[in-house]
Amino acid sequence: MIDTRDVDAAGIFxxxxxxxxxxxxNQLGSEGWELVNVDYRELEGGSEFAGIMKRVSKY
Known part of the structure; x- marks a missing residue:
């Protein structure tokens, strides 16, 4: 599971x-991860999300 806290911000607040x-x-996607479910909200002070990712299998 990933969420907003995993994303670097300009400062703590x-x-x-x-x-x-x-x-x-996009960085996670280039490393072979696929977003399969997400809850995303636009807020006045920024955005927040929580999501589930899975590793894309290579054949």
């Missing part, structure tokens, strides 16, 4: 931006 979350998920 700064919210995560959509672009930061997208970049983080």
């Amino acid at each position: 700064k919210g995560r931006k959509r672009e930061d979350i997208e970049s983080y998920l």
Whole structure:
């Protein structure tokens, strides 16, 4: 399971931006992970999410 806390932020009290979350998920995708379920919310101070990922099998 992954969530908003896994994404680097500009500071401890700064919210995560959509672009930061997208970049983080794209990085995981390039490492062979696939997002299979996500709960995503746009908030006034940033965004938050929780998701489930699985390793993509290679044949």
